[in-house]
Amino acid sequence: MTELPNFVVTGASGRMGQMLIRTIAESGRARLSAAVERQGHDWIGRDIGECMGGAATGVIVTDDPLEAFATARAVLDFTAPKASVEFAALAAQARAVHVIGTTGLEPEHLEKFAAAARHAVIIRAGNFSLGVNLLVQMTKRVAQALDEEFDIEVIEAHHHHKVDAPSGTALMLGEAAAEGRGVSLRQMSDRGRDGITGARQPGHIGFSAIRGGDIVGEHDVMFAGQGERVILRHVATDRAIFARGAVKAALWGLDRAPGEYDMADVLGF
Numbered sequence: 001m002t003e004l005p006n007f008v009v010t011g012a013s014g015r016m017g018q019m020l021i022r023t024i025a026e027s028g029r030a031r032l033s034a035a036v037e038r039q040g041h042d043w044i045g046r047d048i049g050e051c052m053g054g055a056a057t058g059v060i061v062t063d064d065p066l067e068a069f070a071t072a073r074a075v076l077d078f079t080a081p082k083a084s085v086e087f088a089a090l091a092a093q094a095r096a097v098h099v100i101g102t103t104g105l106e107p108e109h110l111e112k113f114a115a116a117a118r119h120a121v122i123i124r125a126g127n128f129s130l131g132v133n134l135l136v137q138m139t140k141r142v143a144q145a146l147d148e149e150f151d152i153e154v155i156e157a158h159h160h161h162k163v164d165a166p167s168g169t170a171l172m173l174g175e176a177a178a179e180g181r182g183v184s185l186r187q188m189s190d191r192g193r194d195g196i197t198g199a200r201q202p203g204h205i206g207f208s209a210i211r212g213g214d215i216v217g218e219h220d221v222m223f224a225g226q227g228e229r230v231i232l233r234h235v236a237t238d239r240a241i242f243a244r245g246a247v248k249a250a251l252w253g254l255d256r257a258p259g260e261y262d263m264a265d266v267l268g269f
């Protein structure tokens with residue numbers, strides 16, 4: 001029997017970290033070889049299975065990513081921007097596939113990923129679900145078909161723990177709309193309206209964020225015209241969709257040449 005590839009999960013105690021660990025076990029196509037958490041975390045030195053309320057797995061949570069990545073074929077990383085930049089350099093050194101789900105990234109972080117991708121495979125997406133990646137393609141098409149008479153608004157809702165806004169997915173959708181229109185999102189994006197903002201500028205792409213309760217993730221792309229509106233919507237009810245997408249991406253990445261990829265590459269869109 002061929003050996004299953006070693007996968008490492010960073011941010012192992014997080015909402016997505018725990019979901020990734022369960023999904024790797026359920027996939028039967030990879031094995032969890034290490035679980036990484038930040039220094040000082042309660043789970044360091046304890047068995048990950050027991051920390052998650054189940055049976056012991058023999059994988060002890062570590063705060064040493066260098067050692068954890070040494071034997072890894074892939075690193076699944078849904079943590080924080082600064083941590084993901086550090087992991088990108090270490091994963092590249094280990095020639096491991098780095099699957100990055102972390103959002104709230106700035107251009108300075110993206111530059112570091114591009115440098116790491118010269119030596120290893122990086123697969124990054126603001127959203128790893130099949131449905132949202134379909135929505136991205138549809139948004140591009142509808143934006144191409146409808147001109148500036150239709151105002152584009154991206155409306156998103158997430159749980160109250162989320163720390164960044166707009167969501168990574170909302171930005172993916174905004175980019176798709178801008179691409180469809182043939183404009184730059186950076187120049188056309190309209191964020192954080194409050195007070196006397198003046199009338200809406202034609203051609204702008206607006207963003208609104210709702211935060212509350214346990215909402216997993218909801219995204220609407222609204223094309224608002226005179227007398228009619230077209231609304232494209234995705235509703236996530238289970239984080240497992242992101243974890244399944246990330247595991248699929250890691251497996252896909254094992255045979256690729258170094259470079260930066262996204263979920264559209266993995267899904268063959």
Ligand code: NAD
Nearest residue numbers: 011014015016037038078079083101102103126127128242
């Ligand atoms: P969370 O706060 O529950 O988990 C983050 C984990 O990362 C925590 O356990 C934290 O201790 C750990 N961490 C932070 N710095 C670290 C470091 N230096 N070393 C090791 N571990 C570190 O958050 P979450 O809801 O799991 O989301 C995590 C990220 O994934 C966010 O950026 C979120 O927006 C993003 N996300 C992306 C997708 C997607 O499909 N791309 C889906 C869901 C969430």
